[in-house]
Amino acid sequence: QGKFTLLRDTRTDGSFLVHHFLSFYLRAGCKVCFVALLQSFSHYNIVAQKLGVNLTAAKERGQLVFLEGLKSCLDLLFGEEEEEQPGQPSPLQFLSGSTSDLRALFEFVRVSLTPSDSDSWKGPVLLVDDLSVLLSLGATPVAVLDFIHYCRVSVCCQLEGNVVVLVHSSEASEDEENELVVNSLCHHSDLILWAEGLATGFCKDVHGQMKIIKRVSLQQVGEQDLVQVYQYKIQDRNVTFFARGLSAAVL
Amino acid sequence: LVFTEEDKYGLYSNLLFKYFLAEGVVCGHDLFVASAKEHPDNILKELPAPLLDETCGKELGDEAAAAKSEEFQDSMKIAWRYQNLPKVETSPTTFTKFGHYYDVSKKMSPELLQSIKWHSFYPHEELSSQPEMKACNMNGVYARLLQSLQRIISQGGFDGSDPQKKPKNVLRIGVQSLGSLVWGDDVCCTDTPEDIHSLTKFLYVLRGLLRKSLSACIITVPAHLIQNKAIMERVTNLSDVVVGLESFIGSERETNPLYKDYHGLVHVHQIPRLNSLMCDVSDTKDLAFRLKRKLFTIERLHLPPDLSDTVSRASKQDLAGSAKLLSSGCGAMAMGKKHLDF
Numbered sequence: 001q002g003k004f005t006l007l008r009d010t011r012t013d014g015s016f017l018v019h020h021f022l023s024f025y026l027r028a029g030c031k032v033c034f035v036a037l038l039q040s041f042s043h044y045n046i047v048a049q050k051l052g053v054n055l056t057a058a059k060e061r062g063q064l065v066f067l068e069g070l071k072s073c074l075d076l077l078f079g080e081e082e083e084e085q086p087g088q089p090s091p092l093q094f095l096s097g098s099t100s101d102l103r104a105l106f107e108f109v110r111v112s113l114t115p116s117d118s119d120s121w122k123g124p125v126l127l128v129d130d131l132s133v134l135l136s137l138g139a140t141p142v143a144v145l146d147f148i149h150y151c152r153v154s155v156c157c158q159l160e161g162n163v164v165v166l167v168h169s170s171e172a173s174e175d176e177e178n179e180l181v182v183n184s185l186c187h188h189s190d191l192i193l194w195a196e197g198l199a200t201g202f203c204k205d206v207h208g209q210m211k212i213i214k215r216v217s218l219q220q221v222g223e224q225d226l227v228q229v230y231q232y233k234i235q236d237r238n239v240t241f242f243a244r245g246l247s248a249a250v251l
Numbered sequence: 252l253v254f255t256e257e258d259k260y261g262l263y264s265n266l267l268f269k270y271f272l273a274e275g276v277v278c279g280h281d282l283f284v285a286s287a288k289e290h291p292d293n294i295l296k297e298l299p300a301p302l303l304d305e306t307c308g309k310e311l312g313d314e315a316a317a318a319k320s321e322e323f324q325d326s327m328k329i330a331w332r333y334q335n336l337p338k339v340e341t342s343p344t345t346f347t348k349f350g351h352y353y354d355v356s357k358k359m360s361p362e363l364l365q366s367i368k369w370h371s372f373y374p375h376e377e378l379s380s381q382p383e384m385k386a387c388n389m390n391g392v393y394a395r396l397l398q399s400l401q402r403i404i405s406q407g408g409f410d411g412s413d414p415q416k417k418p419k420n421v422l423r424i425g426v427q428s429l430g431s432l433v434w435g436d437d438v439c440c441t442d443t444p445e446d447i448h449s450l451t452k453f454l455y456v457l458r459g460l461l462r463k464s465l466s467a468c469i470i471t472v473p474a475h476l477i478q479n480k481a482i483m484e485r486v487t488n489l490s491d492v493v494v495g496l497e498s499f500i501g502s503e504r505e506t507n508p509l510y511k512d513y514h515g516l517v518h519v520h521q522i523p524r525l526n527s528l529m530c531d532v533s534d535t536k537d538l539a540f541r542l543k544r545k546l547f548t549i550e551r552l553h554l555p556p557d558l559s560d561t562v563s564r565a566s567k568q569d570l571a572g573s574a575k576l577l578s579s580g581c582g583a584m585a586m587g588k589k590h591l592d593f
Contacts, residue, residue: 070459175481
């Protein structure tokens with residue numbers, strides 16, 4: 001409860017982690033607010049079905065609040081005037097340039113996860129895929145960090161829920177704003193799952209390497225962070241993990 | 252969303268662009284062509300003519316064994332299939348079933364072109380009125396292009412909004428030389444462009460439009476001119492497929508014996524991972540293209556055999572260096588030769 005998990009990928013695509021967490025929390029009976037900025041609802045729905053969860057049903061029973069960033073952006077830019085409800089600005093308001101912060105997005109998250117009387121779900125969860133897109137859309141790094149900070153305070157501390165966020169990064173990246181956001185988030189995370197492409201290049205049997213960093217140093221002064229490294233291979237319905245160098249192809 | 256990094260002089264990326272559109276014509280899809288450099292009408296007049304089945308089978312059959320042309324089919328799939336890619340077929344006999352082949356030396360007949368509906372966007376011709384799109388701090392030309400695209404999509408029924416419209420068809424969108432100066436964007440000229448987010452915002456909205464409708468899009472960008480690498484990273488993140496074309500013209504590789512059969516390299520930086528956990532990764536990452544008189548082919552890169560005994564030390568080093576370069580991109584394929592210098 002109350003944990004902030006950072007999903008990070010470098011030289012590879014870490015979105016399989018997002019799919020995992022989505023189905024994991026839905027199966028656990030939590031109320032999930034999913035801010036999906038990069039893909040459409042049907043993409044997540046199809047993958048979730050393979051993992052055994054029905055997103056449409058979850059949405060209907062109120063367990064899942066899904067913000068489809070692409071659709072919301074189109075509605076904001078091409079929508080007609082009558083459709084806008086007063087007092088309920090679009091969560092992606094910052095795109096229109098009238099405000100430079102992500103307050104509207106935060107309000108959306110807060111409202112979706114605040115439990116109402118009829119709710120009987122276990123802890124709220126905020127899932128974001130992915131944060132780096134906000135920078136591409138014109139949000140400043142400070143605005144993004146503020147947004148995450150507000151979400152943590154409201155979801156992790158006040159509502160005792162969890163927050164899971166995906167970011168992209170790379171050592172040789174020239175995108176300074178992105179690196180700034182990622183580094184700052186790393187310092188504040190309780191758990192970091194870092195999916196990296198193999199340093200030796202592409203391999204058919206091992207898709208990448210996963211570093212799991214438990215930030216014990218945040219809780220107890222003087223303790224070292226626990227780091228575990230595994231390699232993984234993604235299959236159609238799940239991901240297999242194994243110790244380094246011990247992939248099925250080798251054994 | 253297929254994002255193509257142009258080669259230096261734009262020759263080959265133009266060709267790829269025209270292939271995409273030509274395939275649309277032959278399949279009966281609607282077309283939307285946007286270009287700022289050349290008038291779209293001219294582009295459409297220069298599409299390559301489709302090869303008829305009888306000749307195509309014979310010509311390509313000759314080369315099938317030598318050149319592994321099934322890779323040609325594989326790359327064309329990567330270039331413009333929008334849904335999940337089917338598995339790579341390795342047997343040459345099946346490769347005529349998918350897609351069509353084009354004869355680059357002949358132009359497509361105007362009658363064929365007239366059988367489909369096409370739309371164009373040429374910024375210099377558009378009215379310079381303010382876009383109806385709600386203000387979003389984007390480059391005005393981009394905004395108008397998006398607006399025009401959105402109008403076509405909703406009027407043409409590609410987004411399923413009007414169930415009475417005629418049977419669903421696919422809209423193929425081609426945008427040429429995005430980001431260059433002719434579009435009013437200075438991202439290619441300076442390290443700190445005026446509006447650093449214009450291009451990425453445009454791509455995001457375009458992605459939204461594509462996801463919501465039955466369309467596929469190819470964009471070519473003169474990536475070698477974009478100096479701010481951060482933008483390229485963000486753009487890669489926002490696209491489904493990213494392919495880079497590197498031509499050998501004017502570079503030192505032109506005279507390199509390694510590459511004597513080819514005109515350039517194809518770098519596949521990203522392939523789509525849509526609707527599934529994994530993506531369809533082909534076995535090889537080293538692809539090269541060549542433009543023959545009639546055909547443009549993309550093949551697996553073969554290093555020529557090192558037959559000569561009198562090859563001097565210097566050029567042997569050179570070959571080894573290039574072979575390493577080939578593999579270090581994103582593949583660790585042990586293709587070709589390993590120079591074990593003990």
